[in-house]
Amino acid sequence: MKLRTLISPLIALLMVAGCKKEAAIVPDTITPEYSLPQGNHPYDTQIVDFYHTYGCYVLYKFTEKDFNWNISSKLSYVADQGDENYIAPALVALDKYLFKYYSTGFLKKALPYKIILSARIREIIDGNDTLATPINSVSTFSHFAFGHAGSSLAGMTEDELKVMKVDLHREFWMQAVSFGKIHLPPAFISATNYADVFPWTAKSNGVFYPTVDGVAADVYTDFRGYIDVIASKTVEELEQSLFKPANDPNGKYKLKYNMIISYYKSVYGVDLQGIAR
Template identity: 30%
Template sequence: MKEILWLFFGCVLLVSCYDEGELKPSEAPELIYGKYTLPQGTHDYDDDIVAFYKQYSSLILYKFTSKDFGWFPTGNFAWDAAVDTIERTGGVPKYDAQVADELYVGEQLQLLRDKLFDYLPDTLMHLLPQKLLLCSVLDAVPVGLGYNPKPEQRQALNVYSGFYHLAINWGNAKILTMTPEERNRFKIDVCVAYMKAVVGSLEQPEEFFMVSRYTEEIDKDQIYANGLLDYEHRLKLDEDWLDYLKLAIENSKESLEAEGGMLHASVDVNGKIREKYTIMVDFLKSKYGFDIQAIGDDIES
């Protein structure tokens, strides 16, 4: 028994005396998500991307793969010319996403700041998707035509919402000549895509849902009188909430209150739309410090 004890203490002594040498940090970049590391390059904007990740844990990538872009649990929605040009019927459109031209990533980041980030308080910035993919091409493309679709058969998108990411277009020379109208449309699309991505993480005020009756027994011509914006959402409370978020993002307050606007008495005959709109705007301001109507009011001309 004594021999066993002496052997045990001897092993402890050897381990405690072992000198591993001075620990040194690895010179290799740290893995962030999977195979990705930051920075992806040596441009001036790479420092901004690294700082952004450290602050918000959202990874901005201007280099990515088609699997990163198109993966869904039900399949891959990335366009693949090798298989998606084969003639067949019933195919749903897929999406062609090409990595950003690095010459324009700086301008693309500024566009995101101007049209999304600057509207969001810090709390909501922390809800950004895991990845933001910067693209030079972002098209909805028909499949199964039997040939590669012509340019006019493609639909350029401002933004695409993936399973765990947002893909952002205009990492190309076009960004230098975008018109005010195009930049306003980009703002709406990217802000709506963001809200759709995070709406499940936001609280919703109970009083908002007490204004309308959610029932099938509503005629199409009575939805506004009941405070609903979309007949198809008369039973869908979450969609109704999102409809109101979009209402503020897509319209200025002035246009909402003008004749024909959703807050005008000619449309909002019972005042229920304004009541729900006010509840929503006030709740987001008090709960998150988020002025959602500021998005709709910010219009370039």
């Protein structure tokens, strides 16, 4: 009886201690990497609205790291800050030549963490800044950059604008598929054995770029070639050129083109053929 008398108060004490409320766990507050708006112009409201809709920052003030960092490497390009006097027409151009071809739902999936608006982008070759050759667009895992957020946009010819449009779509797609936001068509992935692709076998395999910067083709550089073609040529134009037997002896260009068009239309509701119209 004595032992039971001693144990009972001990159990009671343990039960009371176990029933005490633990302090509520408060999650750490994560400070956003960027702050919007970046200025007080009328277009800043548009940029803030874009962020709230798509979760994508549009930056015309940025650091070298914002532009250059690509996980394990740096871009071999330099970019000037966006010219605040020309941000509004740059936003109009992005909508006209890129965004309008995709639904809100698709853009939410495919857009990068940030879009950089630069007045001028140039490539660095052998340590030299190629001032005379501005770049329309480049991309990394976290952004694509537009290189005409400055006075150059107003002076571009129709042919230059067509090239710019193709470059924008290519860089938009490359950042989207290379980092898994948008899937590549499974049939396209399995359509080519890239170990068999050389400059002399590229045509028979339906590959546009057998090498890129000295590196052998893979499914991503292959897809890049198709986006260039899709964004620049209508299917009617391709039937009269690329898809002719002399240029497409095994029918692989047409086959892989149709794989891409069909997949993105059926799975994502994207009409890629509408880009070139």
